Amino acid sequence: MNKISIIIKREFLSRVRKKSFLLLTVLGPILFAAVTLAPAAMMLIPDDERVIIVLDKPGVLNMWDGTDDVVLKYANPKTYTLDDIKEMVMEDDRFHAALHIPTGEGWDPDYIAKNVVFFSRGDVSVNAASVIKDKLQQELTNQKLNALGVDPELISGAKTTVSFRTIDISKEEEMETTVGPKMAVGFVGGFVIYFFIFIYGGMVMRSVIEEKTNRIVEVIISSVKPFQLLMGKIIGVALVGLTQLGIWVVLTTAIVTAVSYLVFGQMMDTEAIAAGQVPDSEMSSILISGLDAAQLINFPLIIACFIFYFIAGYLLYGSFMAAVGSAVDAEADAQQFVLPVSIPLIIAIIVMMNILTNPDNILLTWMSIIPLTSPIIMMARLPFGVPVWELLLSMSLLIIFVVLSIWMAGKIYRTGILMYGKKPTFKELFKWLFYRG
Amino acid sequence: MLAIECQGVYKQYGDKQVLNDINLEIPAGKIFGLLGPNGAGKTTLIRIINQITAPDKGQVYFFGEKLQRHHIAKVGYLPEERGLYRKMKVGEQALYLARLKGMEAAVAKKRLKYWFDRFDISDWWDKEVQALSKGMAQKVQFIVTVLHQPDLLIFDEPFSGFDPVNANLIRDEILELNKAGTTIVFSTHRMESVEQLCENIALIHESKLMVQSSLRALKDQYRSNLWEVEWQGSDLPTSFPTGITLDHASPTGEAQLLTFQADDTAPIPDLLSSLMAVGNVYAMREKLPSLQDIFIERVTTKTSVNE
Numbered sequence: 001m002n003k004i005s006i007i008i009k010r011e012f013l014s015r016v017r018k019k020s021f022l023l024l025t026v027l028g029p030i031l032f033a034a035v036t037l038a039p040a041a042m043m044l045i046p047d048d049e050r051v052i053i054v055l056d057k058p059g060v061l062n063m064w065d066g067t068d069d070v071v072l073k074y075a076n077p078k079t080y081t082l083d084d085i086k087e088m089v090m091e092d093d094r095f096h097a098a099l100h101i102p103t104g105e106g107w108d109p110d111y112i113a114k115n116v117v118f119f120s121r122g123d124v125s126v127n128a129a130s131v132i133k134d135k136l137q138q139e140l141t142n143q144k145l146n147a148l149g150v151d152p153e154l155i156s157g158a159k160t161t162v163s164f165r166t167i168d169i170s171k172e173e174e175m176e177t178t179v180g181p182k183m184a185v186g187f188v189g190g191f192v193i194y195f196f197i198f199i200y201g202g203m204v205m206r207s208v209i210e211e212k213t214n215r216i217v218e219v220i221i222s223s224v225k226p227f228q229l230l231m232g233k234i235i236g237v238a239l240v241g242l243t244q245l246g247i248w249v250v251l252t253t254a255i256v257t258a259v260s261y262l263v264f265g266q267m268m269d270t271e272a273i274a275a276g277q278v279p280d281s282e283m284s285s286i287l288i289s290g291l292d293a294a295q296l297i298n299f300p301l302i303i304a305c306f307i308f309y310f311i312a313g314y315l316l317y318g319s320f321m322a323a324v325g326s327a328v329d330a331e332a333d334a335q336q337f338v339l340p341v342s343i344p345l346i347i348a349i350i351v352m353m354n355i356l357t358n359p360d361n362i363l364l365t366w367m368s369i370i371p372l373t374s375p376i377i378m379m380a381r382l383p384f385g386v387p388v389w390e391l392l393l394s395m396s397l398l399i400i401f402v403v404l405s406i407w408m409a410g411k412i413y414r415t416g417i418l419m420y421g422k423k424p425t426f427k428e429l430f431k432w433l434f435y436r437g
Numbered sequence: 438m439l440a441i442e443c444q445g446v447y448k449q450y451g452d453k454q455v456l457n458d459i460n461l462e463i464p465a466g467k468i469f470g471l472l473g474p475n476g477a478g479k480t481t482l483i484r485i486i487n488q489i490t491a492p493d494k495g496q497v498y499f500f501g502e503k504l505q506r507h508h509i510a511k512v513g514y515l516p517e518e519r520g521l522y523r524k525m526k527v528g529e530q531a532l533y534l535a536r537l538k539g540m541e542a543a544v545a546k547k548r549l550k551y552w553f554d555r556f557d558i559s560d561w562w563d564k565e566v567q568a569l570s571k572g573m574a575q576k577v578q579f580i581v582t583v584l585h586q587p588d589l590l591i592f593d594e595p596f597s598g599f600d601p602v603n604a605n606l607i608r609d610e611i612l613e614l615n616k617a618g619t620t621i622v623f624s625t626h627r628m629e630s631v632e633q634l635c636e637n638i639a640l641i642h643e644s645k646l647m648v649q650s651s652l653r654a655l656k657d658q659y660r661s662n663l664w665e666v667e668w669q670g671s672d673l674p675t676s677f678p679t680g681i682t683l684d685h686a687s688p689t690g691e692a693q694l695l696t697f698q699a700d701d702t703a704p705i706p707d708l709l710s711s712l713m714a715v716g717n718v719y720a721m722r723e724k725l726p727s728l729q730d731i732f733i734e735r736v737t738t739k740t741s742v743n744e
Contacts, residue, residue, distance in 0.1 A: 003537055003539075006533070006536050006537060007537070010533055014522075014524075014525065210522075211522075214520040214521065214522060214523055215516075215518040215519055215520030216519075216520045216521055216522055218489070218516040218518050218519070219514075219515075219516060219519060219520070219534065219578075219581070220534070220537060221489050222487045222488075222489055222509065222512070222514040222516070223509060223534070223537040223538045223539075224537055226489075414490075418484075418489070420518065428451075431451055435450060435451075
């Protein structure tokens with residue numbers, strides 16, 4: 001036991017002290033924070049003002065000024081031709097594009113709608129194009145309605161927006177279903193486990209290969225049992241991963257909180273004060289519904305399960321990867337064995353995407369119970385609520401598989417680390433399981 | 438006292454029988470040569486003694502006790518495939534390996550300092566292993582092998598890959614340790630490299646123990662009563678003592694190398710005096726077969742020997 005702790009300590013310290021670890025640990029949260037905050041930050045950055053010259057012969061736009069960032073300037077159709085305004089766009093940087101609205105015969109709105117042309121220097125701003133398109137559609141529709149003798153006010157008054165709440169009546173209390181936040185929580189859990197298994201499983205494998213190619217492994221196993229070395233390595237690397245994850249969670253939370261308080265927090269406050277109330281914008285209603293949903297998700301259960309599946313999933317795949325590493329002489333040779341091992345993981349991550357459409361799907365249910373895919377699929381399903389028996393079955397099966405895979409890895413590892421030269425076949429690996437100590 | 442005693446040890450990997458009924462005795466305090474060609478099973482036997490692997494059948498005794506886990510702290514093993522972590526600092530790594538052998542950190546540090554000074558590599562304590570020359574890395578490996586003052590030291594192919602200066606240095610250190618009472622086992626396929634050092638040897642061939650004996654007794658057994666004399670003179674005596682015939686004479690520069698075939702009872706001193714009477718004798722020795730010769734003879738005449 002004491003020897004395992006010496007090995008764990010070395011495996012842990014030798015990685016944590018590396019510059020690349022420090023770099024990744026510090027850069028990670030900054031990156032996460034950037035990804036989290038970027039969309040919100042984008043909304044705050046004002047678009048450049050785009051000035052568009054309009055040659056509106058039929059007068060469809062009624063000299064509309066445009067919006068804050070798309071400004072329309074009208075050229076007098078009597079003095080300017082289409083070529084004139086095209087030339088102005090080409091020669092004057094202040095103009096972003098030219099819009100030509102033709103009259104056609106009898107000023108037919110359908111003809112006009114089909115023949116509007118937007119001339120721009122370089123790529124046209126998507127925002128500007130859509131603003132103008134919407135305005136034109138609205139104005140032409142109104143014209144047509146007027147021609148038919150219908151008051152446009154009547155139509156807009158008759159427009160109805162449907163918004164419905166979905167309520168899950170299967171629970172004791174009727175609960176409002178909240179697919180979005182549940183999905184987010186499930187996906188984050190599933191993805192983190194997926195990446196952790198790949199990154200740190202790979203680390204275990206490379207470390208085993210390194211000891212083999214350095215030829216130090218026989219020196220070590222004349223002092224400790226191969227199984228002790230294997231477990232020391234797997235646990236040591238796991239601690240590195242947990243440390244990194246822990247630092248990431250803390251730092252990311254700190255950065256996001258700090259930045260959102262400093263930047264967004266103040267803005268919201270001033271806005272709220274100006275409006276004299278909490279702004280009833282779309283954003284804030286999403287936020288509030290998200291917070292409501294968060295209260296409906298059983299977070300203590302999810303965090304407990306996350307830690308369980310995180311560790312068990314890593315042990316399952318990490319021991320596989322250690323066995324693979326022990327069987328080969330170089331990382332390049334490992335591919336042949338790594339691929340079959342990682343296929344269940346890749347399938348799991350693809351299937352996870354479908355949980356949104358149907359979290360109670362029978363295939364998903366089984367994949368969340370079968371050990372090779374369960375760490376990821378169960379994490380994704382959990383926020384939607386999983387029957388207790390399914391969760392217990394999934395966990396027990398996973399524990400059995402973890403024990404089995406560690407046992408298998410120990411057998412293969414013990415034989416593999418002393419084999420040099422020839423790359424073994426799957427058949428040989430299978431035979432190694434039954435070699436006597 | 439026996440350092441190691443193997444009784445009926447068998448080991449099989451898949452369909453391949455690697456060790457077949459090995460009964461081996463390694464006397465305590467001596468230097469022992471475990472010899473045989475590559476693939477004979479030497480390394481597997483050593484790994485069994487080191488408890489890296491276990492025999493399928495049979496028993497191993499360590500200084501009279503049945504081999505147990507705690508015995509590994511009393512064995513020092515330098516494997517044929519030996520190396521170090523390239524990216525770890527030299528001192529830290531030596532300390533790590535010593536602690537895995539069960540040494541206290543403080544004791545290990547003190548002894549490491551002694552050995553690092555002795556081998557003049559103290560300046561390298563804080564350097565990464567990959568900065569070390571091959572010779573220096575070998576010194577570090579040797580230090581780590583002997584640091585915990587084991588009762589039994591096993592070297593697998595000890596001198597392969599060593600430069601001559603280091604090989605001599607390490608050999609002298611090993612002899613020193615042996616003088617202090619440590620049992621030494623050399624395992625090698627290059628028999629001539631340890632012939633001078635070993636008191637006892639065992640020959641392993643195709644997973645079987647072929648010969649086990651003291652080197653002296655083995656050579657006596659295989660002596661062919663050939664004598665070599667370096668002699669210089671104008672004419673050889675016309676006759677030699679009874680039972681001695683001249684096998685052949687070959688010129689070696691000024692002096693001649695004469696080879697005589699003698700009977701078991703032939704008076705060798707008489708041969709010497711008869712040669713000295715007619716010329717100068719520079720050297721005279723019995724021509725003993727080399728281990729290599731004995732081994733080849735044993736292997737090729739295996740069928741005719743009653744085994």
